[in-house]
Structures are given as structure tokens and as C-alpha cells.
Amino acid sequence: MTGPEHVAVIAAGLGAGILTSTVGVASLLSFPVLIALGIPPVVANASNTLGLLPAAMSGSFGYRRELREVRRPTTVAVILTCAIGAIGGAALLLALPPGVFASLAPWLILFTCLIVGVQPWITRWLRSRHEHPQGERTTMTPATTFFAALTGVYGGYFGAGAGVMMMAVLGFGLDLDLRIVNALKTLALLAANLVAGFIFVLVADLDLTAAGLLAIGSVVGGYVGSHIGRRLPAALLRVLIVIAGVVAAVLMLR
Template sequence: MTGLEHLAIIGAGLGAGLLTSTVGVASLLSFPVLIALGIPPVVANVSNTLGLIPGGLGGSLGYRRELREQPRVSRLVVATCAIGAVGGAVLLLALPAGVFEAIVPWLILFTCLLVGAQPWISRWLRSRSTEEHQPRTVMSPATLVFAALTGVYGGYFGAGAGVMMMAVLSLGLDLDLRVVNALKTLALLAGNLVAGLIFVLVADINYTVAGLLAIGSIIGGYTGSHLGRLLPPALLRTLIVLAGLTAAVTML
């Protein structure tokens, strides 16, 4: 690869890190760049997963104040997404390429709808309840299951996984959106870390690409966490939905 191609990958990592900590569609930026540079899809996918781990780490460090507010939920998010990512990584290596092509864009569109409509859905559910509503700060079994399934998807491919996790956590918990965003960033880190470890052992990785992505993504992830904290909740929710729609339309 040329020097300009190296710079392009670092730039893709920087942008992907920013997206990891804000709207959660990092692979929508970095993966197409790797494909455009002529890297085979599966090699690009596993190298991308490995290279974005520092982005999630930088974002999680930047969000450490929010994560300290919900230590129990943070631990559960890490555990469920890590377990799910193991299954996703195995599926990626075992199944033919493109198995989920037909369903994934529609799944992302559906989760965009849930993220956008979450405030109205939550108010409607509270209005239907006859009991005094108590804020939900503990993950229910259903929330744990859907978080694990999102981890499976994240380990398999990952484009739009952040949007899906935002939908799961927003509907399952009554937390500020900035805290949900922090938990989403931690979830992506856990999933990428576990899948990346599996890929290091058994997959064909372009370590030059992964290293260049890592350089950009750790800076972008940390910077994005501060940006995500400053964005008003309504604007952040709108940006997440728009990013998810873009990912779904691009994949379609």
C-alpha cells in the first residue's frame, strides 16, 4: 500500500472512532474504505473489527463518568455482549459470506424506528400501567437476551450494531441518553474485543490495516465521547436514527 492509502485508513479509523462514541455505525465508514482499497471482504471485516477495538476503549474511557453511574448495568452489558460476540465470530468464520444480507438492512431500519420512537413508546407504556412507575435501572431477562443477540450480530458483522444496542437499552432501561450512549460504546468494545481475540487465533488478518485503523480510532473514540456528552438528547437521537437509516439504505 502507498502512503496515501495508509493515511486514508488512519482517517477512516479516526472517523469510525468518532462514530463509535456517538451514533454507533463505525463500520459503515471504515469497512467500505478497506473494500475500496482492494482488501478481500472477510479479511477487511476481521481487520476492521480488530482495528476498532482501541476506538471503543478510547470512547469508554471518555465516558467513564457515565459508566460509573451504572456499574452493575455496565458489567452486565460487557458480559452479555462478550458472550454474544463469541457466537457472532464463529458464525462469520463458519457460514458462507452474505448469509444475513437480506435481513440485516431491515433489522437496522426496525431498530432505527425503535430508537426514534422510544420516548413515545415509554410514555405509552407508563400510561398503560396501573402501578406507580419506578425508573428501571436493572436489566430484565428480555433486555439481557436482546443485548446478547445484538452482541452476536456485532461479532458477525457489526454495521449498525450500535444503533441496535441503543434501541435495546433505551427500551429496557430508564436512563439518560448520555448514559445509554456510554453503555452502547462499552458494549461495542466488549464485542469487538472478544471477536478480535478469536480472529487473531484463527482468521486471516491484515495487521498493517488493523494497526493503522487503531491509531485513528483511539483518537476518534475518545474525542467522540466528549462530543456525544455535549449533544442535546433530541439531536443525538436524531443523528443516531439518520446514521442507522444511512447504513440500512447503503446495505440495501
């Protein structure tokens, strides 16, 4: 890569890091940049996962105040669920032909955008069906765990829009403030990327230069994004997540 291309990859990492900690569609910025530089899709995907790992780390550190508000069993369940799911996703990436699972991604993202958008109304409707309202849901139910694991699989395989999906799963399954859900989502992406990245280092073809340049930008972007995400009003954050997800899906359908 030339000097300007190095700068472009670092800038993509910075922007993707910010997106990791806010709306959760980081790979839709960084992955196309790697493809545009001529890196083969599977190599670009694996290198992108490795390069964005520092963003999730710095983002989770930036959200440490929000994460302290979550019950420890819930945090552990999110980490383990996504990590285990990512193992399956990384295996799929290495075993299946390119594009098999990714072809479903736009439709999965659109579906989860719909869930994110209507989640407050659905939650109120479900609670109104009970004559005696139940307590707040602060632990992972089997259904929430199942869909979180599926999101981990997707994150390990391709990852574009995985943050949107995880926001939908956790936002619908847990009665937590959206900023806390955003923090948990960032931690979930960290778990998935850490496991998938470890597998890719062992067995996948990587462009270490691209991964390193992405990492330089993403470690700063992830921390900056956590502060932006903390200050965004819940309604605005929800709108931005839906918009980002729809744009991502449309771009992937082209």
C-alpha cells in the same frame, strides 16, 4: 498499500472512532474503505473489528463519568451479555458463507432506528397503562438481556449498525438518560469487539497493516467522539442516530 492509501485508512479510523462513541455506525465508514483497497470481505471485516477496538477503549474511557452513574450489576450484565453474544457472532463469520447474515443487516438497522425514534413515546404509553407507575428500570430484564445478546452476536459477525441496535435495546429496556445509554453502548461495543478480535487473531486471516492503521486513527476518534456525544442534546442525538442508521441501511441495500 501506498502512502495515500495509508492516510486514507488512518482517516477512516479517525472518523469511525468518532462514530463509535456517538451514533454507532462506525463500520459503515471504515469497512467500505478496506473493501475499496481490494481486501477480501471476510478479511476486511475481521481486520476492521480489530482496528476499531482502540476506539471503543478510548471512547469508554472518555465516558467514564457517565459509566460511574450506572449500577455495577447493570454494567457487568451488559459486558457479559455482549461478550458472550460476540463469541457466537465471530463463529458465524468464520463458519458461514460471506453475506448470509449481512443480508439481514439493513432491515435490522431500519427496525432498530424505528425503535430509537419512537422509544420515548412507547415508554410513556407503557407507563400510562399502569394506574400506579412503577419505579425506574435500572437493571437488565430477561428481554433486554436477550436482545442485547442478539446484538452482541451481530456485532461479532458484522458490526455495522451494532451501536444503533444497542442504543435501541438499552434505551428501550432501561430508564436511563440517553448520554448514559450512549456510554453503555460504547462499553458494549468494546466487550463485543474485544472478544471477537481475540478470536480473529487466533484463527482468522487478517490484514495487520490495515488493522494497525485503523487503530491509530480510531483510538483518537473514540476519545474525541465521547466528548462530542456527551454534549449533544438527547433529542438531537436521537435524531442523528436514526439518520445515521437509515443512511447505513440504504447504503447496504445498494
